[in-house]
Amino acid sequence: AQSVTQPDIHITVSEGASLELRCNYSYGATPYLFWYVQSPGQGLQLLLKYFSGDTLVQGIKGFEAEFKRSQSSFNLRKPSVHWSDAAEYFCAVDPFTSGTYKYIFGTGTRLKVLA
Amino acid sequence: NAGVTQTPKFQVLKTGQSMTLQCAQDMNHEYMSWYRQDPGMGLRLIHYSVGAGITDQGEVPNGYNVSRSTTEDFPLRLLSAAPSQTSVYFCASSYSSQRGGTSYEQYFGPGTRLTVT
Numbered sequence: 685a686q687s688v689t690q691p692d693i694h695i696t697v698s699e700g701a702s703l704e705l706r707c708n709y710s711y712g713a714t715p716y717l718f719w720y721v722q723s724p725g726q727g728l729q730l731l732l733k734y735f736s737g738d739t740l741v742q743g744i745k746g747f748e749a750e751f752k753r754s755q756s757s758f759n760l761r762k763p764s765v766h767w768s769d770a771a772e773y774f775c776a777v778d779p780f781t782s783g784t785y786k787y788i789f790g791t792g793t794r795l796k797v798l799a
Numbered sequence: 800n801a802g803v804t805q806t807p808k809f810q811v812l813k814t815g816q817s818m819t820l821q822c823a824q825d826m827n828h829e830y831m832s833w834y835r836q837d838p839g840m841g842l843r844l845i846h847y848s849v850g851a852g853i854t855d856q857g858e859v860p861n862g863y864n865v866s867r868s869t870t871e872d873f874p875l876r877l878l879s880a881a882p883s884q885t886s887v888y889f890c891a892s893s894y895s896s897q898r899g900g901t902s903y904e905q906y907f908g909p910g911t912r913l914t915v916t
Binding site for chain 1: 841844858908
């Protein structure tokens with residue numbers, strides 16, 4: 685079955701430390717890939733997206749993600765975490781690259797940042 | 800632009816009651832959708848619409864109805880609320896992929912937290 689896996693439910697890092705959030709998908713072809721962030725009590729905000737081309741994509745708030753076809757992964761990274769990055773992060777895929785918007789979301793990773 | 804707006808922010812219903820969750824967008828987006836968010840399950844697509852007068856089911860449509868009479872509005876109706884519908888509901892919108900043959904970012908509203916007792 686098609687699925688998106690975020691293996692880490694919770695991650696805690698110290699402010700200033702680096703961060704990597706994992707995302708794996710299982711689809712036959714390369715889907716469109718997204719990372720969203722949800723701050724407490726808020727809606728979802730797009731951090732970055734990958735459709736094609738350069739496999740390292742830059743997003744807002746200093747985040748980047750790397751698409752690795754061989755590993756079916758799209759991991760999110762940030763070199764130095766700020767306290768304001770504490771939030772829940774969702775990986776999502778649009779498995780039909782014609783853009784049907786039937787996103788499949790991962791279960792999310794909740795990030796806690798220690799001062 | 801206000802973006803995607805949802806009302807109400809919070810709602811408590813008794814089992815069997817009906818209600819409509821409102822969603823509106825002012826970005827002239829063709830595509831609109833409804834998701835529900837449950838702990839440990841991420842977001843799941845309930846219904847979506849690719850334009851006025853056109854709707855279709857997503858992954859978890861049972862117990863919900865939608866209609867799209869205008870480009871701007873996409874209400875979600877619960878005809879007979881059940882405790883299993885306790886959730887946070889998000890509306891999203893986007894340009895149609897038909898515009899450029901690619902996918903566009905979905906913009907999400909702030910959500911409606913619904914509790915059914």
